[in-house]
Amino acid sequence: MKLRDAMLVAFRGLTRHWVRATLNVLGIVAGVASVIMLVSVAHAVSSTAKASVEGLGANLVVVTPSGPSSSGIQRGIGGTSSLTRSDADALSNPANVPDAVQAVPSAGVNENVVAGSHVWQTDVLGSTPGFGAARGYTLSQGLQFGPAAINAAQPVVILGQTVAREVFPTVNPIGQTVLINTQQFKVIGEYAPRGYSGTLNQDDLVVMPITTLWDEVLPGNLSQIQQILVQATSPSTTSNVAAEVTNTLLRQHQITDPALADFTVQTQQDLVASAERVGTVMQWMLGAVAVIALLTGGIGIMSLMLATVGERAYEIGVRRAVGASREDILGQFLIEALLLAVLGAIAGIALGYGGATFMGDVLTDLPAPVITGFAILIAAAVALVIGVGAGLYPAVRASLLQPVEAVRRQ
């Protein structure tokens, strides 16, 4: 029997029983679609996390107030930060951290920015004049606040492009006043657009002197620092800087055992790598869930095909009587299973693609799903393996039917 004829026979076997074929294929379609959708969402989440880290700027060492406190008790969210203004000052001292250009402390809160009838919720950050350089922001117009503004806790703000556009759609924001937490702030500058990093809008922020944030926006909050960015002189000195920062802060906090450090020092490469690790784990986890769905589809195919062998005993007998060998029957059933799997994979990819896109449109809180070749490849490969695997046993059963038994069962 020629291969082309084997394909033709299997194709006719499917098309002349299209209801049965459709039922068979549905399990695979649902499985493949769920693999693609779940892996796409996982990929989007992880790539957003990675992009937000990368968006921080170049050559950065990030200090955060995490890790065990001196008593060994893990601090929860909302607890008192272990990083203080004197820490930031110590890290700014070239004697302590010779390989650093500068150290930029920051704290932030999500607040409404109000101007007239316009209200926009955004990230309000308090920082120092070095913020723009460390994070890669430049001014498109206006001025940067200087050290004097820090010392005096002046009520001034610099707006990101998105905030400027939303709050002042018709007038130039420079010189205007905005309300944040009922306090008045003067707009002195506007950042040039940075665009999106992944799904993170880098233009959706307001920056003010960190002392102003402490005094006016977060009163009573004990001058906390949520993050200190230390900018290294070059990418090659970031590991030196990390070591220098660690030593300085251990000394500042009077901690002798580095294992008890109440802060975390990470280079930007560390952060990207850990974001990637988390993302990869998440992708595999969701992928595994989806593969289980696909397996269930495969079991469905197997049971349906087994029932089919019984139903088709007559047809198999007729084919055997006119000269089909065991291999011919085996081939026919296997090719039918393979065709079902391929059809299911194609339909599943289309459905998964559409579903992931739809999810991105509807669930705007989630990052838009990123459909990867990896997801599609995994889904298609598993569908094929499962399709053929599920088809194998019924096909062997079909091929072992004695021709005379089959003819008799009419």
Add this chain to the structure above:
Amino acid sequence: MIELASVGRTYGSASAPVTALRDVNLVIQRGEFMAIVGPSGSGKSTLLNLIGCLDQPTSGRLLFLGEDTSTLNDTKLSRIRNRSIGFVFQMFNLVPELTVYENIELPLVYAGVTRERRALTTKVLERVGMDHRADHPASLLSGGEQQRVAIARALVNDPALILADEPTGSIDPDSAEQVMELLGELHDQARTIVLVTHNMSVAAVAQRVVRIESGTINEIGAAVRPDDRAAAAAVMPAPDWTPLR
């Protein structure tokens, strides 16, 4: 052409065997038209299935063209069924979801014939007068039409042996007449025909009649001489369809 030497066929378990055939000795000559007659349950279909390599004897030897079928593997037996044997069954045994044309070309598909497939299929379709129904689903045809399609399928690979199991058992008398005419013509073209029937007037067309009862053979010799076949046919009603080419 075919030789059965003390062939037996038993079904069921060793503890409760059901004997369908016992110690059958039979030689079928090339070009012979043989009828196997007997009451239902006598084992005549079992015998035909053995001759047709659909089934294997549980004892004795069956030689097909000189080869002991018990020594042949499934692929070789399938090739014999495909190239050397054409089956015509009482219930036609067409694949219902395939068209008339697709049913007839099946043996050629399994034989791996590609280039001549259309020409050969069309030729036998015309020969049985079913070419106008080529694209009809087989399941929508009348019994007589289905049997003509089944005969076309049995002929398409030009086999030396035609095995017919009650070919007129499920069709109307006119169609039966046509089917018997066709079988007669095939015999005239030097094919060997083995026909199973319980109807003596159908068996009368054969050169030689073998009676089988309770699984054993009792040859009753030639019921009708070949020359008398026309006379026997004349007793039956004349066919009402155009003669075969």
